[in-house]
Amino acid sequence: MENYDKISYVIDKRSMDMDQLRHRPKYEQLLKSYQGTKDIKVLTGVRRCGKSSLLQLLVEDIRSQGVPDANIFLRRFDQFGMPLRPTAQWLSDELQTALQAADSRQMFYVFLDEIQDVEDWQKVVRHLHTQPDVDVYL
Numbered sequence: 001m002e003n004y005d006k007i008s009y010v011i012d013k014r015s016m017d018m019d020q021l022r023h024r025p026k027y028e029q030l031l032k033s034y035q036g037t038k039d040i041k042v043l044t045g046v047r048r049c050g051k052s053s054l055l056q057l058l059v060e061d062i063r064s065q066g067v068p069d070a071n072i073f074l075r076r077f078d079q080f081g082m083p084l085r086p087t088a089q090w091l092s093d094e095l096q097t098a099l100q101a102a103d104s105r106q107m108f109y110v111f112l113d114e115i116q117d118v119e120d121w122q123k124v125v126r127h128l129h130t131q132p133d134v135d136v137y138l
Contacts, residue, residue: 021053024050031054035058040136043137052113055074068102072109073110075112076113077118091124110137112125112137
């Protein structure tokens with residue numbers, strides 16, 4: 001898909017103003033209780049209820065645990081700069097590149113926000129589920 005595979009999407013604290021995020025201890029603790037499990041964690045809710053913020057808070061918590069950035073794959077598909085019509089193949093290529101760069105001795109965390117914007121995303125998630133030491137959040 002064009003040259004998107006050569007573009008690195010770096011999403012860090014600047015992508016969301018961390019001071020503006022509202023902590024929800026109950027949901028944060030619930031999500032953390034499933035951290036590192038083989039389950040695919042799916043956040044659902046009405047529009048603008050804080051799902052993306054909750055994911056960002058979890059990413060920051062994982063970073064604070066010493067997980068290197070190379071082991072955190074975060075994509076917000078509604079963010080400017082993402083492909084307008086991302087495909088499963090494009091996402092799979094991005095993930096394979098990230099997995100190769102990651103520290104294989106540690107868990108690899110995958111956060112896919114607004115994943116419904118990716119055509120055939122289910123196939124990629126199914127393949128991720130078969131990988132050892134991969135923790136997936138949608």
